[in-house]
Amino acid sequence: MNEHTDLAVDAEVLARHDRPGPRYTSYPPANVWDEAFPEARYRQALAEAAERREPLSLYTHIPFCHGRCAYCGCNVIVNRKPGAEDRYLDYVERELALLAEFVGHRPVAQLHWGGGTPTFLTVERLERLHGMIGARFGFTEDAEQALEVDPRVTTREQARVLRALGFNRVSLGVQDFDPAVQKAIGRNQTEEQTRRLMEWLREDGFNGINIDLVYGLPKQNLEAWDRTLATIAELRPERLAVYSYAHLPSKLHNQRRIAEEELPPRETKYELFALARRRLLEAGYRAIGMDHFAAPGDELTEAMDAGRLRRNFMGYTVQPGADMLGVGASAIGDIQGVYAQNAKKLSTYYQPLDEGRFPVHCGHALSADDAMRRWVIHELMCNFGVDHAAFEARFGQPFGEAFAREDPALKELEAADFIERGPDRLAVKPLGRVFIRNVAMTFDAYLGRAVSEKAYSRTV
Ligand code: SF4
Numbered sequence: 001m002n003e004h005t006d007l008a009v010d011a012e013v014l015a016r017h018d019r020p021g022p023r024y025t026s027y028p029p030a031n032v033w034d035e036a037f038p039e040a041r042y043r044q045a046l047a048e049a050a051e052r053r054e055p056l057s058l059y060t061h062i063p064f065c066h067g068r069c070a071y072c073g074c075n076v077i078v079n080r081k082p083g084a085e086d087r088y089l090d091y092v093e094r095e096l097a098l099l100a101e102f103v104g105h106r107p108v109a110q111l112h113w114g115g116g117t118p119t120f121l122t123v124e125r126l127e128r129l130h131g132m133i134g135a136r137f138g139f140t141e142d143a144e145q146a147l148e149v150d151p152r153v154t155t156r157e158q159a160r161v162l163r164a165l166g167f168n169r170v171s172l173g174v175q176d177f178d179p180a181v182q183k184a185i186g187r188n189q190t191e192e193q194t195r196r197l198m199e200w201l202r203e204d205g206f207n208g209i210n211i212d213l214v215y216g217l218p219k220q221n222l223e224a225w226d227r228t229l230a231t232i233a234e235l236r237p238e239r240l241a242v243y244s245y246a247h248l249p250s251k252l253h254n255q256r257r258i259a260e261e262e263l264p265p266r267e268t269k270y271e272l273f274a275l276a277r278r279r280l281l282e283a284g285y286r287a288i289g290m291d292h293f294a295a296p297g298d299e300l301t302e303a304m305d306a307g308r309l310r311r312n313f314m315g316y317t318v319q320p321g322a323d324m325l326g327v328g329a330s331a332i333g334d335i336q337g338v339y340a341q342n343a344k345k346l347s348t349y350y351q352p353l354d355e356g357r358f359p360v361h362c363g364h365a366l367s368a369d370d371a372m373r374r375w376v377i378h379e380l381m382c383n384f385g386v387d388h389a390a391f392e393a394r395f396g397q398p399f400g401e402a403f404a405r406e407d408p409a410l411k412e413l414e415a416a417d418f419i420e421r422g423p424d425r426l427a428v429k430p431l432g433r434v435f436i437r438n439v440a441m442t443f444d445a446y447l448g449r450a451v452s453e454k455a456y457s458r459t460v
Pocket of ligand 1: 064065066067068069071072073074076115116117150173187
């Protein structure tokens with residue numbers, strides 16, 4: 001099986017490997033972090049980070065949306081109070097000032113605004129937020145500045161202003177063009193809205209447009225999905241992310257609006273992904289990591305070919321800064337192995353900032369064992385293999401010795417044709433790439449712990 005052949009998988013294999021599991025945008029995953037994580041530990045990590053002069057990554061969360069989509073898994077506030085955005089920006093400004101006090105004036109190499117809906121903010125507020133970040137940290141000359149835009153609400157003027165501010169990458173939420181699916185997920189977005197926004201973005205000179213699609217949504221079927229994929233191939237974004245819908249109604253109340261009997265069965269869900277993969281490869285895209293696709297010549301493709309692909313909370317990336325600051329409600333920072341997530345509600349995000357403290361809600365400081373496993377999982381997710389010499393050079397012990405306990409599970413993965421093990425390298429085979437989360441789970445020391453499996457999405 002190579003990149004261009006069909007990924008046919010029989011029902012028995014699917015059933016055996018369709019388990020709840022993390023997406024590994026961090027290791028360990030956020031839902032095993034310590035809810036009593038001391039804010040002082042985060043301060044200490046930030047203070048140590050001041051010694052490093054390298055550029056930063058900075059994620060800003062803008063939680064506001066006009067309504068809550070039924071499938072949404074993000075931290076969202078449906079805002080109806082006038083002035084709420086200005087108050088929020090006031091607190092973001094406080095948090096930025098506090099962060100700058102600790103890490104100093106290190107420039108941002110990678111900026112990402114997510115949400116919620118960043119373009120919920122008016123042009124003036126977008127300018128204010130960007131100005132606040134620029135004033136505290138500044139940007140490197142070739143900084144990647146990206147944000148998520150909602151084609152239903154983004155205006156011509158917003159697109160122009162964002163480009164003028166220095167944004168060069170944009171990610172459009174589409175999910176599926178099929179009106180029946182859109183109705184079932186409570187998100188009506190015409191093809192015209194998406195086309196129009198793409199035209200504006202191209203006119204303004206954005207050179208990296210990403211479209212997000214989601215498979216496994218209610219009412220999805222292969223025929224209509226194929227039409228969505230044909231439209232996408234014609235729109236030609238530079239990148240695509242094709243995410244698996246994570247149905248977690250016990251954790252996300254809005255998902256209770258989704259009728260479970262309308263969700264595609266496991267086999268159809270897998271076929272939806274396989275069809276997307278096939279159509280995008282036929283259209284000339286390259287498959288990147290677990291669920292991304294990029295046009296030839298795109299930085300992501302080049303990074304993958306050079307073994308430089310990276311993964312962080314926003315997905316696959318090419319130029320993460322040495323430290324990642326998370327700003328805003330629910331944002332996550334990663335300061336050289338110390339993770340900290342901000343409080344999710346506005347009130348609990350604001351209160352500590354009023355007292356001059358970071359609004360840390362939970363966190364985790366990596367142990368030596370965590371760091372080793374994190375590196376292996378990262379290599380698997382990004383480069384589909386682990387080089388034994390590179391592992392030993394980094395961690396001072398042979399790979400086989402460090403993971404002797406995982407040997408029986410690795411043998412099972414070999415028998416399933418997911419991986420092959422040689423003296424120099426563990427390599428993920430084409431079938432294992434589809435089940436890369438399952439392969440990574442073998443190295444996850446937290447999986448068996450008392451964490452509710454309901455907290456994870458399924459791997460298929
Ligand atoms: S899916 Fe996007 S637009 Fe819909 S509620 Fe969630 S963040 Fe807001």
